[in-house]
């Protein structure tokens with residue numbers, strides 16, 4: 532499989548090259564040249580298989596040519612062996628036709644572990660084969676950073692620098708990033724918001740001297756490998772509810788649009804997904820856009836679902852690429868307009884987006900009320916991001932198609948909000964019970980490209 536950029540001006544790459552590259556050199560995001568399709572029989576055959584086998588069958592067409600078949604199976608095995616649930620992504624029933632897909636049984640208690648644990652293994656194998664090393668820089672609103680640090684800590688061939696917005700992540704998220712003692716891990720608390728961190732990261736990729744000098748690699752969902760690994764649980768969940776013989780819908784708490792874009796690819800691969808519902812908090816650029824108001828940046832407002840405090844949703848570019856008929860020139864022009872504040876989406880592209888996506892926005896009070904009512908009515912304690920999803924899902928579910936809401940993080944990552952809403956304190960798993968006692972190591976740093984690049988150059992392989 533070859534990979535092309537959403538902006539049409541970067542060289543075609545193999546899966547391994549695209550994974551190690553991150554952002555395309557024309558500023559775009561990599562996508563497969565064509566989306567592989569599974570037959571209805573192939574999808575039906577997934578029912579009852581272990582998660583790892585489903586992962587292999589779903590991802591293999593995307594990676595073959597870069598990794599051997601048994602090599603890839605072993606990588607998948609290693610990636611998920613540390614998960615705290617045999618099903619990896621178990622489904623729970625909330626009410627008659629509303630289900631919760633629990634994606635927080637990995638090492639850092641958020642859905643990011645599904646992809647990050649896999650690409651940690653893929654990077655290690657690929658870099659060893661090449662005899663190469665890279666500098667990973669990641670931007671995080673809390674969960675990507677901790678998952679990346681967990682996946683890459685202690686690896687000789689990788690330095691990992693994580694930029695997070697100072698004061699805008701939960702204490703558990705911060706401590707997950709600042710307490711690992713490994714010398715190749717560097718947590719940077721940036722004076723800015725998540726969008727500033729993500730913009731700085733993209734600027735580093737577009738600064739070719741820096742990019743080539745430090746061998747920059749990215750593990751945010753700008754990296755297609757991240758999105759790929761997230762396709763798998765759409766399949767495992769849907770077949771366990773009767774797909775391909777029965778349609779299902781998904782509601783996804785959304786910020787950077789990576790998770791729900793994985794659902795879009797699952798649909799294009801042949802999974803009978805009826806609706807994909809984008810659920811946003813008060814940082815609602817995606818909801819406004821899907822409601823026909825154009826894609827215009829606002830100020831990011833801190834919320835109790837901080838991982839979704841995002842205004843520039845990087846993977847929306849991938850959805851626009853398909854909505855604009857795979858026209859890289861059109862996408863490049865929209866992204867230029869975004870630099871000046873935003874753009875209106877053409878009527879044809881809006882129709883294409885609406886064929887798959889619905890959306891809803893949830894206020895802070897509604898988030899708190901949903902945490903409480905979910906505990907009261909379904910005996911489930913959920914994190915604020917999941918609550919945003921549940922609220923929107925309830926507004927969009929129909930009686931005849933099961934709705935699956937993605938439970939994207941463990942409630943113990945956000946104890947203050949969960950306790951405020953429900954009065955219940957979500958305990959951390961016992962393996963993390965000393966998290967609050969571990970010493971922290973973090974550098975507070977200005978939101979300035981030169982300062983960030985200089986810091987990274989000076990601290991590589993120290």
Ligand SMILES: Cc1ncc(COP(=O)(O)O)c(C=O)c1O
Nearest residue numbers: 674785786787788789790838939
């Ligand atoms: C807990 C949680 N829920 C939801 C999201 C939103 O996911 P995405 O950015 O893929 O839309 C994030 C961050 O990415 C997250 O950390």
Ligand SMILES: N[C@@H](CCOP(=O)(O)O)C(=O)O
Nearest residue numbers: 671672673674675751752838
């Ligand atoms: N919510 C994310 C933001 C970054 O998203 P990514 O999927 O592009 O890595 C986080 O927790 O950091």
